[in-house]
Amino acid sequence: MAHGDQNQAHHGHHITPIATYAKILGLLVILTILTVAVARPVSGFDAGILNAGIAFLIASVKAAMVLAIFMGLKYDKKIHLAIFISAVFFLIVMFTFSVLDIYTRIHVESTL
Amino acid sequence: MATAQVVSEKNYLNESKGLWSWLTTLDHKRIGLLYMVAVLTFFLLGGLFAMLLRVELFAPGKTIMDASQYNQVMTLHGTIMVFMVIIPGIPAFLGNFILPLHIGAKDVAFPRINLLSWYCLITGASIAFFSLFKNGVDTGWTFYTPYSIQTSNGTTFVVLGAFVMGFSSILTGLNFIVTIHTLRAPGMSFWRLPLFVWALYSTAVIQVLATPILAITLLLIAAERLLGIGIFDPKLGGDPVLFEHFFWFYSHPAVYIMILPAMGVVSELITAFSHKTIFGYKAIAMSSIGIAAVSFFVWGHHLFVAGQSEVAGIVFSFITMLVGVPTAIKTFNWIATLYKGSIQFQSPMLFALGFLFLFTIGGVTGIILATIGVDVHFHDTYFVVAHFHYVMVGGTLMAIMGGIYYWFPKIFGRMYNEFWARVTFVLIFVGFNVTFYPQFVLGSMGMPRRYYDYLPEYTSLNRISSVGAWTIGTGFLIALFVIIHGLLKGKKAEMNPWGAKTLEWTTSSPPPHENFINEPIVTAGPYEYR
Incomplete structure (x- = not known):
């Protein structure tokens, strides 16, 4: 075990x-x-x-x-830090892609 | 794989008696059965609503319900089937029962949290049911804004229910990850884990990482409704498309919470009934991790026509195509396993082969929908309905049925009636294709989803689809009788009726309270056939 x-x-x-x-x-x-x-x-x-x-x-x-x-x-053990960092990584993924959409949307729709 | 165990008359079913002993049990096997009862009950209810939907759609115009009632029944069907049946189905029921047996452990790492997970599911489901029935919520299972923040008060409680059920999923995932890391039997290295365990591990990672996002998103809806904070409401400067981003960041990986464990079950069934070492063990194991990883990067394909930018759409379209790679790796390896195997067409194997056939159609049509230009035409048509039913029902439910029949002798210590089990397969498989294949055609003809009415030219295909649905319903009802009959009158099962090689088949059927009389020592891989 x-x-x-x-x-x-x-x-x-x-x-x-x-x-x-x-x-x-x-x-x-x-x-x-x-x-x-x-x-x-x-x-x-x-x-x-x-x-x-x-x-x-x-x-x-x-x-x-x-x-x-x-x-x-x-x-703590480094594996726990790695687990935490992986969670932060996925949060960054979520924000990055959402922001990619929002900012490219604004850019495309802008008439300026 | 390991030496056979001594058979004990004392087992987890007769270890203690009475309802209270079940409601307070810490035994993973009993908790698995608690999940089974809950999930089967929810499935019957969700299935009943599906039948009602198909009765309504048997003819154009009002048949048995009006437009508003149709939306409510559709919401009931979707919410029940997704949150209460398919997501907890395999991991919480079969996973709970089989995982510790698969790795030679006495139980999961946190038995009390395991029981708490079940109570979270029941509590969340009760809250959601109360509101769904009392307030007639009609948002669909996706709770899209801005409608979900403007419609009836019941939405807040349904969302709260889903929030609580999410905790069940997170806690189960956490429990499985820790169990796999810390409670493996001596000699059970990661490369000796059965593929079902690899699938559960990948699923657990998604459950732990993605479900909190859904929880927070649903809380934001509640906050939006109660406090008017303006995150999703355009009137207050919010962005409804942002809700779809947050929602699908969870809900697309959730598709893999549904399908990865199913793939794990299929891996077990195909190797066991081919009596042959699985082809490409490491490739299948790693493809589970690959699918879990890629699943977090593809959610935007649900937003192609929702107002998402073209740049984001192109990026998501490309990444979505990548999911096909690890999925195809699995499929090709399963087919290679069948090649020159000593195949037995017992009912679990029939369901596994049914899975291969149906899931492939679901997967390939997924690639079609991932192509932006095509999706613009197919979006919100019956093509999408057919696609995701081929994945979720054709994939997950076929695997659940195969898994139930496969592990039935181990779980209950009795055999089911093989003839009638095969009849259920024929009815479900044929009924499924009769139901959903015409929906691909209806979708490509332009029939929109989520309407109780349709144009007259869609009538004949809708009728075929409804007849198919009732055939599936009949198949599942017979399956329920097969299970009950097997429980009450089935002949006593041997320790290993299928000649399978994984650890659970080395202990008695049903297993003793702590799974193994002697702690197993693993000396080889899980599929040492030939």
């Missing part, structure tokens, strides 16, 4: 110090405030077509911190 894999996972389990959790929590709160601050209705900040991109970037950084520290991916 391959039960050995399970045993391996239980050994060497990384224990993250409370202080690290607190720092990450602080960063998450700061980034949340930043997300609100760069929102056009709140601050009047307007980066045009990049508005959504900036929001996605901040959200992605937050998600990466949660995954790496709170969910322990940073200290």
Whole structure:
């Protein structure tokens, strides 16, 4: 049986110090405030077509911190990181093809 | 493949008794049977609605229902068959039962999550049924916007039901991936896995990666309806075509959730009843992974005439053609396996051969529809209806039937009536072609789908199609009696009535609670015939 894999996972389990959790929590709160601050209705900040991109970037950084520290991916086996990255890859595939349609559609229909 | 096990009178069926023991069971075999009961019940209901649709279409104009009722019955048929029958059919029922036996494990990796998956399916189905019946939802199973965000309130609950059923699919997929990675018997390397396991593995990857997208998309519909957030509603600056992108990003790979396990079953049947080592084992295994991977890049062929850009359409058309490559690899390898095999035409084999015939037609017509210029003509006609029924029914349901008959002796420890099983094959196979082949012709003549009425010149082909549908219905009803008769009166099954080589046939029929009395040790591949 391959039960050995399970045993391996239980050994060497990384224990993250409370202080690290607190720092990450602080960063998450700061980034949340930043997300609100760069929102056009709140601050009047307007980066045009990049508005959504900036929001996605901040959200992605937050998600990466949660995954790496709170969910322990940073200290886990690399196969789990690969699984996560594959999920991100398919998300990128979905966005890329959808955006390909939307932007080429706008271009074709534009009378400018 | 491994040494035969000692036969035990104690088995998973008589290990504990009473309804409560079934509803709280953690045994993958019993959970598989819970899925079987649920899926067969849903199938009877979905089939009944199909029969009603064909009665309505027997003649032009109103026959037994008006246009609105027709749309509701069509929605019931589609939603039930897709979300409650074909998606959970093979992975959750046959997969749950056979996978641990196939790899020499005592159970799946997470038995409690396995039971939770079943309850998710039942809960989601109950929510969806409640709304479908009470509110008469008529969006079709695709919930296209903007109609789905404007029509009756019931849509929110149907969408919620599909959302909950999605969790069943995700949890089952996750369970299977972990089970295959961690619970294989000693000696069971990946290249010794039965091809059904490879197919379930590929399916599980799609379930885990794609189903969350559907869940979020359906939640967005609910949010759109309840909060008016304007993602899909053009009035609020949204894009209805974006919904189709999100929906088909899941739903096209979902076609492979339906068909990949069916291909796995067919691989088992063809090698077992040819009594010959399968041809191109690695090619078939890798083509399952290939199909799963390519399936994520082709969804845009559903949007050729929905307003999608020409550039995107051309890209999707090209990539869609690529699916034909791994699919053809499988088909050619199956045919090569049959070559010079000692073929036995038992009912499971008949269904496997039926699959080959029907799925090939479904696949080739898929290539036709993937060609943009042709699709502009065929889109939303009966040609499409015929195509996807040849894939889903001609493919998946034929494989389910073959799989049920093949593993019936193992699951229940009894044999079914072979003569009547063959009769069911003849009725289903002939009835299927009589139903759906005329629909290719109707579609190429321009008859649109999803209407309760049609022009008089379509009448004769519609009548032939309806007669075919009732023939299929008769075939499935007889199959149900064959199963019930086998359960009650079938003669006791041997450990390995087919002379097959995979691990499940080395344990007693039905298997004991933990599958094997002694842990099997695998020393060779799964199909060591000759």
